[in-house]
Amino acid sequence: MSAPVRATTGVFSTFMWLRPDAVLTESGVERGLAVCVQAGRIIEVALAALVPDGEPVxxxxxxxxxxxxxxxxxxxxxxxxxxxxxxRQVDQDDNFWTWRDRMYRSAQKLDPDGVHRAALxxxxxxxxxxxxxxxxxxxxxxxxAGQSYAAIEEMSQAVIDAAANVRIRMVLLEVLYCTGGIGQALRPEQRRFASSDFDRYRALVDAVQRSARSSPLVTVGLAPHSVRAVPRDLLREIGLLGAERNLPVxxxxxxxxxxxDDCVAAYGQSPVATAAAAGLLxxxxxxxxxxxxxxxDAELLAEAGARVCACPSTEANLGDGFLPARELRAAGVDLCxxxxxxxxxxxxxELRMIEYRERLRSRSRNVLVGETPDRAGRLRLGAELLAMGTAHGAAALGLDTGAIRAGALADLVAIDVEDPALQGVSSEFLQEALALCGSPRCVKEVWVGGVQVHGPR
Ligand SMILES: [Zn+2]
Structure with a gap:
């Protein structure tokens, strides 16, 4: 295998003030602020007029x-x-499972270099x-065929290197995969996903945790693939490992x-209840x-303080069904x-699909407005949706990012408020406009750990 170029670029930013027209803080869209970044974090959010003369802006x-x-x-x-x-043109009865078969076949072709290129x-x-x-x-x-590469973490390392190369922050959620279905042997095309036993999985986690120590943007979490792929006794093991190392799961x-249906037939309870009974939540x-x-199920997740990650474009694409976002929010479950x-x-x-699916289901509007009024006493759809895209996702991954406040990681995006989709929208409604009308076209500059990674410098 020819080794790809996998050099790690710079480390963290030097001292700098960013001075946009407006900043989305935890209080909403505010004008006249500047954000000070140093050593990868936001160290201060201050009135721009108070930025000392001579400091880099x-x-x-x-x-x-x-x-x-x-x-x-x-x-x-x-x-x-x-x-x-x-x-590709497919049979008329295409569904999640036929998609999965095609995905498995395609995945057989990838080696570590291919995974690295894909991740880049x-x-x-x-x-x-x-x-x-x-x-x-x-x-x-x-x-x-299921045999390890020379190093157990070789595929994981290909992904870690790609994240380091492009400078995206990553939590590598290492997956435990054991069975082809509840109580079923692996299919041949699933063998390259699988760990032979929990000790091998733990060795893989140990290896990627060691590797992540030299990649400042990478941390590690645990991921039992599903009730299909992980027996109940191993769900308990992974819960214990996560608690012992304080890792996201x-x-x-x-x-x-x-x-x-398979889970209820095998265990007499839903997948969420199965995870709860295994002490995983x-x-x-x-x-x-x-x-x-x-x-x-929603109550079990809420009681544990667990979150739900919605993947609306994929769920729509695969015909999975509707996320019950309204019921989850009503139960107190945060979404990312x-x-x-x-x-x-x-x-x-992704954000507007969560809201629009609820509108289509309920034949009403502004469904996910939340319960906490803003400073003007109004419930705000935009703030609720943007929190799903930022702060709740950060919490789900155990990271101190997803907010503009002193101490947070300096992971920032500059939005062009003159973009045709946002033009003429007042500060009061910019969050709603972003969530409902925004697109990647509005993204002009991006910083990760205070280092600019996208857009004109
Ligand atoms: Zn998935």
């Missing part, structure tokens, strides 16, 4: 500075087969779209009706999809977003 006229979006659920390698899995492409596209962090749910681990849950836990919840299989990479579209 980057002026950003016509820009609204917002926290970078957090893509909490990604399978980078799946972007590589968009043509084969999306656009998809992470670059994410940055240009305004995502500054990705939760990479990584399960392509071994050679096609992400898991596909209740994405498909047949997955829920906590405030470090994120359920990915949760499209087919049973009664009581992911672009999952990458049929589309657009945080704005």
């Amino acid at each position: 980057r002026r950003l006229p016509g820009r609204l500075l917002i926290p970078g979006f957090v893509n909490a659920h990604s399978h980078a390698f799946q972007r590589e087969f968009r043509a084969e899995t999306e656009f 492409r998809v992470f670059s596209e994410m940055l240009a779209a305004g995502f500054t962090t990705v939760g990479e749910f990584h399960y392509l681990h071994h050679r096609p 992400h898991m596909h849950l209740s994405e498909q009706i047949s997955e829920v 906590s405030d470090r836990f994120t359920a990915v999809h949760a499209t087919h919840l049973r009664d009581g 977003i992911g672009s999952d299989s990458h049929a589309l990479i657009d945080p704005f579209a």
